[in-house]
Structures are given as C-alpha cells and as structure tokens.
Amino acid sequence: MKKALIIVDVQNDFCEGGALAVPGANEIIPYINLLMQDNEYDQIVLTQDWHPADHKSFASNNGKKVGETIILNGIPQFMWPDHCVQGTFGAEFHPDLNREKVTHIVQKGKNPEFDSYSGFQDNNHFVKTGLDDFLKYHDIQLLEIVGLALDYCVKFTCLDAAQLGYVTCLHFNGSRAVNVKPDNGKDAIFEMLQNSVTILG
Template sequence: MKKALIVVDVQNDFCEGGALAVPNANEIIPYINLLMEDSTYDEIILTQDWHPANHKSFASNNGKKVGESIEINGYSQFMWPDHCVQGSYGAEFHKDLYLEKVTHIVQKGQNPEVDSYSGFQDNNQLVKTDLEDYLKFKDIEIVEIVGLALDYCVKFTCLDSAKAGFITCLHYKGTKAVNVKPGNYKDAIIELLENNVTILS
C-alpha cells in the first residue's frame, strides 16, 4: 500500500520565538527529519498556515484580546495573535526542517472569513483544500501525520484524514501541543483513538 507523510505547520511562528510558539516545538524537528529521510514514503506533504493580514481569527483585527471567542458568520472563532501572515518570516518553514523530499505543499487559512486548522478543509467544513484529492490521485492508502500543534491543526488533520477513509497514524514523538495544561495531551489522544487514528509511539 502507498504511504504518505503529512508534516503539519512546522513554521517559524509556531516554533521557538514565534508569534504563536508551541512549547518545545523545536524538539520534534530532528524526529520529523528522520521520518522525511525514510525512503518508504511515496509522498511527503507539508501543510502551511497562510493567512492574509486581515484574517478575522486575529484578535488585533477585532479589537479583542487573545484567548477570547467571538461569533463570525454564525460560527464561534477563537482569537489568536497575528501569525503566519502570507509572505512573512513567521509563515516560512523552519530553517532546520528537511525539505529535499517534499512532493507537495498545501496552504490553508487563506480565506479571511474563516480559520482552517485541518489540512483538508476549513473549520466550518464548507471549503476543502486539494489535499484529499491529491492523496487519492496518488493512490495513497496510509497517512502518517506529525507537526504542530497536537491539540489544533494536527488533531483536526488526523480526524479529517480518517473521515476521508485513509488509514491514519499519528507519530506521538513528532508533535507538541500549544496548550500544555494537565490532561490536554491525554484528551487529544483519546479523541483521536476514538476516531480510528492509530498512535505510533
């Protein structure tokens, strides 16, 4: 069976010193690089948060504080700091990430009206990226996922991958959570296990 590795959002703004830094994010990059150097993957795909500066998920664009939630077009939206703005240093992939074998890049979050945690579709589940079609066109059956952050973009990418019918696995050593409160890792992992995602330890 053909296998793909999806590397979620390993971008400067989510790494050490970034606008929305995930605690200890840089620690997973060597592990991800080892996976990407593995010759058993038929496809290696990166997802990239790629927001316009006027994105409505940014607290600064709504006169709100980071961490608040508001309603946008009938959907609840968490307020984030400005991050991964198109063309900015923060939106670039981390310099230590091994990119030589990457076969496809999926940009997400480009619609200023709606956020997009998953690499497959926006949060309102109305508009899909090309990721599912690309995987199916390449006859991929197994999808392995790593990246940032476990409790948001990685989790939702895993859930959508499983829903789309792919055998979906998460590399536990290849992800970190943005919210490290007690139980958060456990809650995310339990949700994934309950939705047919295999955890590779």
C-alpha cells in the first residue's frame, strides 16, 4: 500500500510570533522532520494557505472584529486576522521545516470569496485543489497527516481524506490546535474518530 505524508500549513503566520500563531506550533516541527527522516513515504505533500490581501475571511476586509462570524456565500465564516497573504514572510513555510524530500505543494485559499480549510477543496465544496487527483495519479492509498491547526485545516483535511476513501491517520504529536474555544481541539479529535480517522500518538 503506497503512503503519503500530508503536512498541513506549517507556515510562519501559524507559528510562534505569527499573525495567527497556534500555541505550541513550533514544537511539532522536529517531530515532523523525524517522520520524514525515519519513514519511507511515496509522496510528501505540503499544503500552503495562500490568501490574496482582499480575502473575505479577514476581519479587516469586512469591517468586523477578529472572532466574529459572518455568512459568506451561504455558510458561516469565522473572522480571522490577516494571515498567509501571498508573497509575504508569513505565508512562507517555517524555515526549520525540512523540505528536502517534499514532492508536491498544494496552495489553498487563493479565491478571495471562499475560505479553504481542507487541503482537498474550499469550504463550499465548489473548487478542488488538485490534491486528490495528484494522490490518485500516484496510487496513494494511505495518508498520514500532520500540521496546523488541528481544529481547522488539519481536521477538515483528515475528514475529506477519509470521505474520499483514503486510509487516514492523524499524528497527534505532529499537530496543535488553535483552540478559538477551549475544547475545539478535543472536539476535533472526537469528530475525526467518529469519521474513520485513526489517531496515532
């Protein structure tokens, strides 16, 4: 069974000192590097949040405060601080992440009208990122997933992967939650377990 490692959004803005820093984010980078060093993956894929400056998920573009929720194209949209803007330092991958073995990069959130938590598609399920096509082309059946943030982009990437028929495993030690609400990370784990995602230590 061919396997791939999916590394979700390990970018400067989600790490220490970033615009949308996830608590403990920097701690997962050595773990992810060891996974790549100690395991033979057929593919290693990075996802990259890659927003235009006028993205509608940014509170600053809606006259809203961070933490508020609006309805965007028919679904609730949490208002985030500006983050991972195309071409900025914050959108770059963290320099400590070893990218020598990376075989593919998937950019998401490029359409200003739609957010895209999952590495597979936007939140409205209108536009695919091409990740599923790439993995199927390479006959990948097993996905191991790590990255940021556990309760948003990692969760939705895992859920989509399982729904698409991949054997899907989350490395708990390779992810951290932003915990907008205190139990978001715990709730995300429970939801993933209910949807055929295996949680690895």
